[in-house]
Amino acid sequence: xxxxxxxxxxxxxxxxxxxxxxxxxxxxxxxxxxxxxxxxxxxxxxxxxxxxxxxxxxxxxxxxxxxxxxxxxxxxxxxxxxxxxxxxxxxxxxxxxxxxxxxxxxxxxxxxxxxxxxxxxxxxxxxxxxxxxxxxxxxxxxxxxxxxxxxxxxxxxxxxxxxxxxxxxxxxxxxxxxxxxxxxxxxxxxxxxxxxxxxxxxxxxxxxxxxxxxxxxxxxxxxxxxxxxxxxxxxxxxxxxxxxxxxxxxxxxxxxxxxxxxxxxxxxxxxxxxxxxxxxxxxxxxxxxxxxxxxxxxxxxxxxxxxxxxxxxxxxxxxxxxxxxxxxxxxxxxxxxxxxxxxxx
Numbered sequence: 001x002x003x004x005x006x007x008x009x010x011x012x013x014x015x016x017x018x019x020x021x022x023x024x025x026x027x028x029x030x031x032x033x034x035x036x037x038x039x040x041x042x043x044x045x046x047x048x049x050x051x052x053x054x055x056x057x058x059x060x061x062x063x064x065x066x067x068x069x070x071x072x073x074x075x076x077x078x079x080x081x082x083x084x085x086x087x088x089x090x091x092x093x094x095x096x097x098x099x100x101x102x103x104x105x106x107x108x109x110x111x112x113x114x115x116x117x118x119x120x121x122x123x124x125x126x127x128x129x130x131x132x133x134x135x136x137x138x139x140x141x142x143x144x145x146x147x148x149x150x151x152x153x154x155x156x157x158x159x160x161x162x163x164x165x166x167x168x169x170x171x172x173x174x175x176x177x178x179x180x181x182x183x184x185x186x187x188x189x190x191x192x193x194x195x196x197x198x199x200x201x202x203x204x205x206x207x208x209x210x211x212x213x214x215x216x217x218x219x220x221x222x223x224x225x226x227x228x229x230x231x232x233x234x235x236x237x238x239x240x241x242x243x244x245x246x247x248x249x250x251x252x253x254x255x256x257x258x259x260x261x262x263x264x265x266x267x268x269x270x271x272x273x274x275x276x277x278x279x280x281x282x283x284x285x286x287x288x289x290x291x292x293x294x295x296x297x298x299x300x301x302x303x304x305x306x307x308x309x310x311x312x313x314x315x316x317x318x319x320x321x322x323x324x325x326x327x328x329x330x331x332x333x334x335x336x337x338x339x340x341x342x343x344x345x
Contacts, residue, residue: 024300024339031304035311043190048310054198056306057205058267060299062260063283064208065253066310071293071342072225072249075137076144079151080283082158082252083129087121087261088271089162092171093118093264102176110176114200114266120256121262128158129254133247155277163273170272173265201263208256212295225249283325289331291338300339 032049066080071317093104098113136154138148143263175197190279227241228235231251236242264279265271286305290297308327312320 005031008318021340022299027339028300028303028307031307031311035307035315038311038315041190043187043192044314046187046192047194047305048314050192050194051198052307052310053303054195054202054306055267055309056303057202058260058263059282059286059305060302061201061205062257062264062279062300063286063298064212064295065256065260066283067170067252067290067293067295067298068212068256068285069250072140073141073246075141075250075330076147077137077253078148078280079132079136079152079154079158080253080257081275081278081280082132082155083125083257084261084264084279085162085273085276086128087258088123088265088275089166089171090121090124090258091117091262091265092166092173094272095173102174105177107178110178114176114179117266118259121258123258125258125261126251128254129251129257130247132254137250155280159273159276166273168273170270172182172270173268175266175269197267201267204259204263205241208259209295209299216295219247241307282324285328287338289328289338291335291340291342293342294338294340297338297340 024104031246035049036045039048062084065083066077069075069077094117095112101113104110104213121294132154136150137147140150155233182195183199184191185195186192216226223247224235224240228245229241232242261276261279265275268275282305282337286301287293287298288301289304290299290301304327305324308323309320312323335341
């Protein structure tokens with residue numbers, strides 16, 4: 001046995017593992033600490049911080065579908081807002097049918113229509129996403145300019161169809177009875193509050209994050225998808241149908257958008273036909289800040305947006321309108337490819 005053979009395992013073991021970049025996480029903590037003296041009151045700051053983090057988790061759910069599609073398929077889907085709006089309007093329909101459940105004071109009876117809403121929104125958004133990919137996206141893979149134009153046209157058509165089905169008048173969504181109000185706790189000499197519905201949305205967001213990270217990093221399916229992004233021909237030579245995997249990714253991204261739209265509609269207490277296009281601007285800011293195609297970047301970007309919106313809305317309401325754009329500019333000046341740039345971009 002040669003010396004080279006003996007030292008090879010040792011040399012391989014000496015290869016350092018990629019370290020996690022904690023600077024973007026520190027940026028979130030830094031923003032939280034910077035908001036404390038600006039807000040003044042500890043209880044108010046804590047209330048705004050918890051609300052901002054919960055809002056960020058809802059935004060993450062909405063943006064995660066677009067991050068998934070762009071990060072793994074390299075598709076700029078400007079029609080993502082259609083699935084968001086569809087999920088929000090399906091929430092109004094389910095809540096109307098199950099109004100007896102939403103008005104009950106029992107928590108479990110309130111959770112049933114919420115879970116039904118999420119299931120219906122994800123299922124129908126996934127079905128529409130499958131048709132969207134097959135008809136509009138498939139002919140323009142690898143052509144970003146055409147993707148932008150065609151998917152924007154698809155969103156306009158989708159909004160018009162939503163108006164035909166649900167009408168043009170904004171629809172109000174009543175929060176489930178048991179999820180109304182806040183949970184209060186002591187914060188110094190005062191009391192801080194955390195809305196019950198935001199707690200529920202935060203738990204759903206954490207579940208989505210855990211499922212995405214586990215699927216992409218710990219399963220054979222995630223390995224095949226990531227390998228297909230790097231070398232499609234090699235994976236197809238091994239006998240796997242990459243096109244089917246990519247269709248599945250697009251459908252999953254559409255389902256996540258439907259889920260996020262349903263949660264966002266309830267969070268906003270109502271929906272209107274343009275809700276998808278309004279949120280579209282926000283989620284594109286999130287994925288640009290986080291790094292195009294990065295799941296962790298999407299999470300950090302969403303949390304930054306949620307916290308900043310709450311702090312500026314309280315301290316300087318007029319600045320809140322431009323705070324998201326300002327955050328994006330500052331982050332891109334620091335890291336032009338976003339907080340967590342994807343290596344193959």
